[in-house]
Amino acid sequence: MVDQLPNRGRETEMLSQMGFKSMEDLFADIPAEVRFKGDLPLRGPQSEEEILSDARRLLGANLALGSRPSFLGAGLYRNYVPASVFQLVTRGEFLTAYTPYQPEVSQGMLQAMWEFQTLISELVGLPIANLSLYDGSTAAAEALTCAVRVHNRKASQPNTVYVSALTPPDKRSVMENYCQGAEIDIRTLEHNPDGTLNLEALKEAAGSCGVYVEQPNPLGVLDEGLTAVKEIVGEHTALIVGVQPVSLGVVEAPGHYGADIVVGEGQPLGSPVTGGGPLYGIFACTQPYLRLMPGRIVGRSIDVDGKEAYCLTLSTREQHIRRHRATSNICTNETLIALMGAMHMALLGPDGLRELAQRNMQACQRAKEILSETPGVRLVHPSAHFNEFAIQVTGNAEACLAYLDANGITGGFNLASWYPDLTDQILVTTTDQTSLSDIEALAAQLALWTTHQEVSA
Amino acid sequence: MVDQLPNRGRETEMLSQMGFKSMEDLFADIPAEVRFKGDLPLRGPQSEEEILSDARRLLGANLALGSRPSFLGAGLYRNYVPASVFQLVTRGEFLTAYTPYQPEVSQGMLQAMWEFQTLISELVGLPIANLSLYDGSTAAAEALTCAVRVHNRKASQPNTVYVSALTPPDKRSVMENYCQGAEIDIRTLEHNPDGTLNLEALKEAAGSCGVYVEQPNPLGVLDEGLTAVKEIVGEHTALIVGVQPVSLGVVEAPGHYGADIVVGEGQPLGSPVTGGGPLYGIFACTQPYLRLMPGRIVGRSIDVDGKEAYCLTLSTREQHIRRHRATSNICTNETLIALMGAMHMALLGPDGLRELAQRNMQACQRAKEILSETPGVRLVHPSAHFNEFAIQVTGNAEACLAYLDANGITGGFNLASWYPDLTDQILVTTTDQTSLSDIEALAAQLALWTTHQEVSA
Amino acid sequence: MSHLFGHNGAENTGYSQPEGLACATKPVVPAGLVRQQPARWPRLSEPEMVRHYTWLSKRNFGIDTGFYPLGSCTMKHNPRVNEVIAQLPGIADIHPHQPEHHLQGLLSIYYEMQHMLEVCAGMDQVTLQPVAGAQGEFTAVRCIQEYFRLRGETQRTKVIVPDSAHGTNPASAAMAGFEIVEIPSRADGRIDLDALAAVADETTAAMMITNPNTLGLFEADISAASEIVHQAGGQMYYDGANFNAILGITSPGLMGFDAVHFNLHKTFSQPHGGGGPGSGPIGVKAHLAPFLPGPLAARREATPEERTMAVDEHWYHWHQPEHSIGKIQQWHGNAGAVIRCWAYYRRYGNGLTTMSQHAVLNANYLRHAIHREAKDAGVDHLFVDGAETEVAKHEFTLSMQPAKDALGISAMDVAKGLLDRGYMAPTVYFPLVVPECMMIEPTETESKDTLDTFAKHFVQVLKCDPETLHEAPITTPVRRVDEVYAARNLCLRHPFEDA
Amino acid sequence: MSHLFGHNGAENTGYSQPEGLACATKPVVPAGLVRQQPARWPRLSEPEMVRHYTWLSKRNFGIDTGFYPLGSCTMKHNPRVNEVIAQLPGIADIHPHQPEHHLQGLLSIYYEMQHMLEVCAGMDQVTLQPVAGAQGEFTAVRCIQEYFRLRGETQRTKVIVPDSAHGTNPASAAMAGFEIVEIPSRADGRIDLDALAAVADETTAAMMITNPNTLGLFEADISAASEIVHQAGGQMYYDGANFNAILGITSPGLMGFDAVHFNLHKTFSQPHGGGGPGSGPIGVKAHLAPFLPGPLAARREATPEERTMAVDEHWYHWHQPEHSIGKIQQWHGNAGAVIRCWAYYRRYGNGLTTMSQHAVLNANYLRHAIHREAKDAGVDHLFVDGAETEVAKHEFTLSMQPAKDALGISAMDVAKGLLDRGYMAPTVYFPLVVPECMMIEPTETESKDTLDTFAKHFVQVLKCDPETLHEAPITTPVRRVDEVYAARNLCLRHPFEDA
Numbered sequence A, B: 001m002v003d004q005l006p007n008r009g010r011e012t013e014m015l016s017q018m019g020f021k022s023m024e025d026l027f028a029d030i031p032a033e034v035r036f037k038g039d040l041p042l043r044g045p046q047s048e049e050e051i052l053s054d055a056r057r058l059l060g061a062n063l064a065l066g067s068r069p070s071f072l073g074a075g076l077y078r079n080y081v082p083a084s085v086f087q088l089v090t091r092g093e094f095l096t097a098y099t100p101y102q103p104e105v106s107q108g109m110l111q112a113m114w115e116f117q118t119l120i121s122e123l124v125g126l127p128i129a130n131l132s133l134y135d136g137s138t139a140a141a142e143a144l145t146c147a148v149r150v151h152n153r154k155a156s157q158p159n160t161v162y163v164s165a166l167t168p169p170d171k172r173s174v175m176e177n178y179c180q181g182a183e184i185d186i187r188t189l190e191h192n193p194d195g196t197l198n199l200e201a202l203k204e205a206a207g208s209c210g211v212y213v214e215q216p217n218p219l220g221v222l223d224e225g226l227t228a229v230k231e232i233v234g235e236h237t238a239l240i241v242g243v244q245p246v247s248l249g250v251v252e253a254p255g256h257y258g259a260d261i262v263v264g265e266g267q268p269l270g271s272p273v274t275g276g277g278p279l280y281g282i283f284a285c286t287q288p289y290l291r292l293m294p295g296r297i298v299g300r301s302i303d304v305d306g307k308e309a310y311c312l313t314l315s316t317r318e319q320h321i322r323r324h325r326a327t328s329n330i331c332t333n334e335t336l337i338a339l340m341g342a343m344h345m346a347l348l349g350p351d352g353l354r355e356l357a358q359r360n361m362q363a364c365q366r367a368k369e370i371l372s373e374t375p376g377v378r379l380v381h382p383s384a385h386f387n388e389f390a391i392q393v394t395g396n397a398e399a400c401l402a403y404l405d406a407n408g409i410t411g412g413f414n415l416a417s418w419y420p421d422l423t424d425q426i427l428v429t430t431t432d433q434t435s436l437s438d439i440e441a442l443a444a445q446l447a448l449w450t451t452h453q454e455v456s457a
Numbered sequence C, D: 001m002s003h004l005f006g007h008n009g010a011e012n013t014g015y016s017q018p019e020g021l022a023c024a025t026k027p028v029v030p031a032g033l034v035r036q037q038p039a040r041w042p043r044l045s046e047p048e049m050v051r052h053y054t055w056l057s058k059r060n061f062g063i064d065t066g067f068y069p070l071g072s073c074t075m076k077h078n079p080r081v082n083e084v085i086a087q088l089p090g091i092a093d094i095h096p097h098q099p100e101h102h103l104q105g106l107l108s109i110y111y112e113m114q115h116m117l118e119v120c121a122g123m124d125q126v127t128l129q130p131v132a133g134a135q136g137e138f139t140a141v142r143c144i145q146e147y148f149r150l151r152g153e154t155q156r157t158k159v160i161v162p163d164s165a166h167g168t169n170p171a172s173a174a175m176a177g178f179e180i181v182e183i184p185s186r187a188d189g190r191i192d193l194d195a196l197a198a199v200a201d202e203t204t205a206a207m208m209i210t211n212p213n214t215l216g217l218f219e220a221d222i223s224a225a226s227e228i229v230h231q232a233g234g235q236m237y238y239d240g241a242n243f244n245a246i247l248g249i250t251s252p253g254l255m256g257f258d259a260v261h262f263n264l265h266k267t268f269s270q271p272h273g274g275g276g277p278g279s280g281p282i283g284v285k286a287h288l289a290p291f292l293p294g295p296l297a298a299r300r301e302a303t304p305e306e307r308t309m310a311v312d313e314h315w316y317h318w319h320q321p322e323h324s325i326g327k328i329q330q331w332h333g334n335a336g337a338v339i340r341c342w343a344y345y346r347r348y349g350n351g352l353t354t355m356s357q358h359a360v361l362n363a364n365y366l367r368h369a370i371h372r373e374a375k376d377a378g379v380d381h382l383f384v385d386g387a388e389t390e391v392a393k394h395e396f397t398l399s400m401q402p403a404k405d406a407l408g409i410s411a412m413d414v415a416k417g418l419l420d421r422g423y424m425a426p427t428v429y430f431p432l433v434v435p436e437c438m439m440i441e442p443t444e445t446e447s448k449d450t451l452d453t454f455a456k457h458f459v460q461v462l463k464c465d466p467e468t469l470h471e472a473p474i475t476t477p478v479r480r481v482d483e484v485y486a487a488r489n490l491c492l493r494h495p496f497e498d499a
């Protein structure tokens, strides 16, 4: 504590210069009836050493994914992030800056975010990207309200959006929370048994304000059918596609098959999983959405000498100018994590991204190959996957996962937590960090599990 | 590899601009008879990921001191180094700079080193400090040759220096190597059974070029007698004191009891033990030694506008100017580690240093208290210690240490490796990082060891 | 200039990768989904990348660079060990969907943070899920909304905010579907109880306010305000952006609030990172607790079996509130930010009161020093206090209106003059109720010397020739940036065509 | 200016510590040894300390800041993962006196590095103990000395060095007690075999030379030189500072050398840290191996019991050479630096040849580009090559003598002009044999674009008005520093009296 307060020991001197006698004088304006009595009932201060040692002990009690074979993804993905990213992003000039309100002394972050916008724009194939939202779920939710703002006037189904039935309930819940204020009706888009979007049922969504689908979808399926969606829903319905950004090294950019808005969880590019946050939300769109979209955006400009310079722009959409008529309430966002994303993207380059995507896909393919030959395991969807896929196991998925866990494997995601009917399905995720021996260990334990089930059955 | 070479793929373009056809053309001047045939017989290149994973595996096979109770010191000490030190010292501007030959763009490191000189000068109580030598051993060795350069003319024992008999043989060996070129005779100063310097025997050293003693000495003993040494050896004999810098938070600075040169291993301030390097050597002295001392030194100056500015000075002592008549051959030194030292010292401040010294001493005292009551363990020296002390164990020290090791304790330093006669003594080191439970674990295992010895005896 | 998209010479990547796993059959992307054109990302080697971002960083100002008196933002020092802690695999490499027995450390830290914030705020239940202050506001307002829905009070469609409120307050309430009622402040900058009484009625869902308010003034009438709102059946919402001023001295609970958000990135020093990430937990009184987004960290005594995996005598687990509004972020909030703030909290513990005292000490001292220096230099007529007050809290406002009137020097001119002197500028033009406002918050981590020197420089700026000042800044990487040009000539990404 | 010793206001420490262990009796320092006056160290809080050193860093130029063509110093990019690796507890938190079974990882890496350097240098045994190039020189010369002592050739008291040698060569040999014989270079910058033959005799202990030499020229006559020295019974010593040019293409062993030092901090990219740390291993032919300082890493097949602790099928252990000169550093050398260099090596593996090729490519390309730009701009008469050569190796020299003669522009003026353009200056006035020398080494980690732009700027500088150039630099944190003033008014520490 003392080491954080440069004026410890100078209090009296400072107070007396102001004509005060004690600290108490500085709080004379706070009425007695609202004053705390006594000390805060909290533990005493600790030194840096003690905090670090407690942190090591407590966080050491968490089981790090990397400490054993792990197949848990379902929206967050462990890719290797090069060392330079961490070392550069923690430079004090980036780490300890506020939002760049004074562009003259914030050119570094402003230019980096403008470059980030370009990187994302290129990645998803849309002309405009903002400098990030909180995460993939709020980006998706804000995309829905944005779509309604843009299309409500011309839509034949005003105040209505359609969302893929596969959307994880936690994400859907965020959407509901964000949409209810504007009284938006969120309807559901059905899927085929093979995991792809039901294009027949989709027709119902034509004329609504927007449809939300994911590519790859939450079951890991690469759905070629999505390239037909825009045509079906029509000009006045926003096609919003949620992406796993790494997949775009090999998978077509949604902007190239008609997406109006692309959102996604940026985390796999640049950031560790970090218990689910901080992350960064990708938000990109076409021209018509620009002035009604949420979030900050940087523009390239000039200074009074005509020199290239960057600044925040289109602020009139934002809460600090437009207050309750703002396009979003976002203020603090995820700039630093987006910066990590930009650094990772800059390091990868187009070839590196393709390789990274391929490594993810190869690990997935290998896992599919091995698990398809594992007794008692069935691949649920015959289709192409990016880096995750559903398997059906013998018996109950929850029990199976507990078994794997007890045998040193973090086995994947229990799909029943999303889709309560699917009590025997597990979403298995691989990334560039998955090794062959990880997969073999999983297969071996699943085979044993099957045997146990058969024996007890 | 590819990620380190920005011109991969542009070779032909660059070569052809120069009028060359192939890389081979660039090496046409190397005669065939000295050319390598074929590829280097080495393993193939690895990616960052693979290197990191191999490093984790290999270095993970080392047993980190902090992973269990450890009492190994004997010249290198584990103090806690605050996190800010590592984060600041790895800023690229410090990390990736060369020696500050162009002062206009190197003011940061120059000023930091000038401040380092001040910090060391204040710490040891001498007016001059250079900006570090390789380590404590070379600093001690260079102090001897420096003393001879300064005093040889007036000394009644020219070309002769005296060194404490306790000096660790590895350090003494460095001294021998550094001294033999100047044909310096290194003689030995005897010690009393209680570990203190034999002041009677010391008289023999009067009139030599220098005497080298340590405070605390290699047995951890704080030797009050050293305050009498300068008087005994006289004006024309350099008193060189080797220090453990942390001790100077509570122990008198040698400059205040007559030391002409103070040297020491800087590591405990600012740096982890790091397998014994990189470290930094402290070298400080009085005025008469200035122009004959080794190593770089920074002076405060002005620029052409009269602005405060720093630069390397007194370079005419150095090899790049004086070549074979230089006061030392040192060129690359340990600036960055010295910078870590400066940062740690700046964070500590005078009170912090005192506290750190006290914590070291308290741990030592507590260990002495507990071990003095441990069956079969005897404290060898009754005297005051700073942070280490010798114990006598039942039976053979080497076997005892092996026993402790097998029971999860890194038990201290086998004094027989320094002093072959002492087959049953262990140097036990404590630092600010030693906990009560560490000490209790040591005592418990030593008690068990004693029991085993008694049983088998 | 260093341009990311300028580096396009060679076929580089900055990061060579190992081979992927060998497969029996090559994985294929469905034909219609094969990427046709790769993203036009740059091709940089690692050295080029490192130099580019180092260069960029040198064109950015952070707390580490210099004094950052940005009012309302609490730009305090970010303790460095917190970054070390946040990179430990036990936080960096964990997944929110791991089972509870994998996450006992995280859960216990969540529990400790919830508890600490509850104590400090005088609230009954805290959730750490919101990832920023604005999201916290939105979350709390949503809870209030559901609370009234469940009670059948659906007529409560309005939220009252003072005109000095931060923009996120009305924006968040509006996003939840509320109508905004803005009430004017009194001439002395404080809440106008009469104006409040006039609008508070059975349509009032809540009033949102921060105390000390955005002028840095403590609202001494806060209990009365709470009384009025509660009388009308509404809820009191506390914007915790200014919590740094009152921690351990008073609390929203004591002042009668029902809900509060914290800006952990302000009060508890999660680094701002040039705009984020943050963390915006909310705390509520018991009646609102069932509506919080889940899951919350909870605990019970550990069973003997659990003790082998437990971090202490408790077993920590997730808990879903009964009438939860659901999720406002897909996972458990910004866990990485929460950890840093936990490390920050641990450094102060029950000494958080001292932190607030020093924040207020520094603010008052700086205010005093500026006035004193200005008087000595004869420029004290160029500004007035944004609100008359004997003691400010953690920040204070100055109005540059006199300078504007007398010399044409605006608050913006002064701000840019300060940039030239190596300072980040204070917040300008907020709150709107103070004409030509400069809002100054030094925080507790600045030394007296820094404050004294800043006061001198502030006065130096005021003594500048107005013409010179209109030209400021001149020493920064770029000079005044043309924001109108930016908006008129939108260039939001690299135009590859030009390249 | 930020002054460390200026922060003296409050009773701070930047780092609060936990209580020490409780003792039965308080530990005491003997009365006569109690410190009377504490060191007048500053009292900074953590925020002040962080800001001070951040400020200092911004006044320093490193590779990360910009192009650093410092000849002879091989200022290549330092891969960032190496810093991560060097902070792992398995290297940061190990003690050299731990038993071998605690250090199998370290030992195996030492073994691998020794082997790799042996292969690359064509030597039989390497030791990693010397902590810098100069210490490596001294160590090798000491080994040679003991070698001759053991053989009874004590009359070999002389070491031959070319006049273009680096200062450490004669300094190291002199420190070991040798007499230095300097021989002049030929007009073309290369070794003068006649001059060598004239001095090589039975008093010659060794000749020290680097190849490519300090002018960046490959000494094609090197085998002949080795022959002459060996004929005279002397040893050939290779200064490895320029190893970056020839790795995998030729080797000191092939050229007939008996001993060599490596500057790992150059060729293998241990960051230079503003002056150090470095690592200066040496390699020797078999006849010198018994004299090396110990211990060396060695290995044998692991026993079944050892296999449980081993990192591979070997058991690694320390080994003491028979006639070892003893120690030249107290421990095992700069282990932390060795680890970084190991990580660097692993990135290239047998591709190290490509590294050298690109180093040479870049040097020749830059030389070409400078000449081309200068010709186009009509200023090619202002400098000449330091030595005529068709192809340089990893660096090249230019003589600014014509500029000096024609316009009074010195190499130093050009250097300072380059600083103003955002570059680190090349090495100047070394080697001494080239008048007004600029020694330029781009390294392989610089892009063609950087080299092209540098060439343009170099020519821009030459086109400057001489008066303007004498004033350079003007954009740096300080302008030309008065080194004479520094030497005449020695101020080597903070003068507290002034404060």
Ligand SMILES: Cc1ncc(COP(=O)(O)O)c(C=O)c1O
Residues within 6 Å of the ligand: A330, A331, A332, C072, C073, C132, C133, C134, C135, C166, C168, C169, C210, C214, C239, C241, C242, C263, C278, C279, C280
């Ligand atoms: C008074 C006030 N309220 C709310 C907020 C919003 O918080 P956040 O930026 O974390 O969303 C801020 C942040 O600037 C603020 O100053």
Ligand SMILES: Cc1ncc(COP(=O)(O)O)c(C=O)c1O
Residues within 6 Å of the ligand: B330, B331, B332, D072, D073, D132, D133, D134, D135, D166, D168, D169, D210, D214, D239, D241, D242, D263, D278, D279, D280
């Ligand atoms: C040619 C040459 N030899 C030797 C050395 C000395 O190496 P070090 O600085 O590592 O002691 C250098 C370093 O600058 C050098 O350039």
